[in-house]
Amino acid sequence: MRILxxxxxxxxxxxxxxxxxxxxxxxxSPVSEVVLATDVNWTPLNxxxxxxxxxxxxxxxxxxxxxxxxxxxxxVDGFSSPPHIHNITYRGVVIRGGVHNDDPQAEPMWxxxxxxxxxxxxxxxxxxxxxxxxxxxxxxxxxxxVMPTDxxxxxxxxxxxxxASNIVWLGANSTTWIEASPNSQPxxxxxxxxxxxxxxxxxxxxxxxxxxxxxxxxxxGNGSHLRAVVIQGQAEYLSDRDTDEVILAPGSxxxxxxxxxxxxxxxxxxxxxxxxxxVGKFDVVTx
Numbered sequence: 001m002r003i004l005x006x007x008x009x010x011x012x013x014x015x016x017x018x019x020x021x022x023x024x025x026x027x028x029s030p031v032s033e034v035v036l037a038t039d040v041n042w043t044p045l046n047x048x049x050x051x052x053x054x055x056x057x058x059x060x061x062x063x064x065x066x067x068x069x070x071x072x073x074x075x076v077d078g079f080s081s082p083p084h085i086h087n088i089t090y091r092g093v094v095i096r097g098g099v100h101n102d103d104p105q106a107e108p109m110w111x112x113x114x115x116x117x118x119x120x121x122x123x124x125x126x127x128x129x130x131x132x133x134x135x136x137x138x139x140x141x142x143x144x145x146v147m148p149t150d151x152x153x154x155x156x157x158x159x160x161x162x163x164a165s166n167i168v169w170l171g172a173n174s175t176t177w178i179e180a181s182p183n184s185q186p187x188x189x190x191x192x193x194x195x196x197x198x199x200x201x202x203x204x205x206x207x208x209x210x211x212x213x214x215x216x217x218x219x220x221g222n223g224s225h226l227r228a229v230v231i232q233g234q235a236e237y238l239s240d241r242d243t244d245e246v247i248l249a250p251g252s253x254x255x256x257x258x259x260x261x262x263x264x265x266x267x268x269x270x271x272x273x274x275x276x277x278x279v280g281k282f283d284v285v286t287x
Contacts, residue, residue: 031257031260032256032260032262033254033255034252035059035252040059040251042056042074043056056071056074059071059136063142064142064143065142066141066142066143067142068204069139072251073136074133076129076133078129080129081126081127083124085151086145086146087144088141090118090119090139090144091118091119091206092135094116094231095229098130099115099117099127099133100127101127101161102159103124103126109161111164112164114231119159122153122154168193170192171191177207177282179286181286188212190209190211190284192209195275199281205277205279205280208276209276210272213267213270214267219261219264219283220285221257222283226260227254228254228255228277230250230273232270233273235272236264236267238263
């Protein structure tokens, strides 16, 4: 397996067609919601391994159910799983530490914060961690199961490992998803990296959003589900309906339905990277 340079769109072939995925997208209720990283409920990712299991916290959906789901997983330094498979394909984004996810015989290839990978259903692999590690994991259909390698199967999918240094970022001159106000202050422009799905269709897709230090603006949905997880840095967050600003640290989550604006600023800190799963298009608006 080798690190691939991220192109404009990486489309992952799944066992389930996109029409089914949209139907299984769990409803967001109320119209918007925020989950702080400090408020999540941690449980064993693989209860069969007891204390040796990584810990997981569901942000949306239900990883034991049939629907699409997003959750964060944390690993202790030096964690290494036995070879195993999963019944479904998943995607991952590194939030903290380093992740090696590959064939059991592969040489270590450590993916740092902001890296993206996919693990095809049925493919034997191991997952190891370097440092205190956290990652965001997403599935398009549950349940999420850990199974022995003697039950391996081949779906024809290929795994993808994208180091953060190989991600291709697009600015306002390259995508219509970024809107700059004529009155905005020059703080550096937001940038996007399309990870999976077809960003031109009204179907699920995944995108990284990079907001520069000093950014002030919003991430605005366009009529359907929008789900976002802070990957790096932190966001000062204020929704359309709230008057109290909250700080979203890495691993925090916000979501909405309809044409909803999530107001975000990044004052006095490093750039902020946010993973966004949307159905169709969303906009990053600079004030």
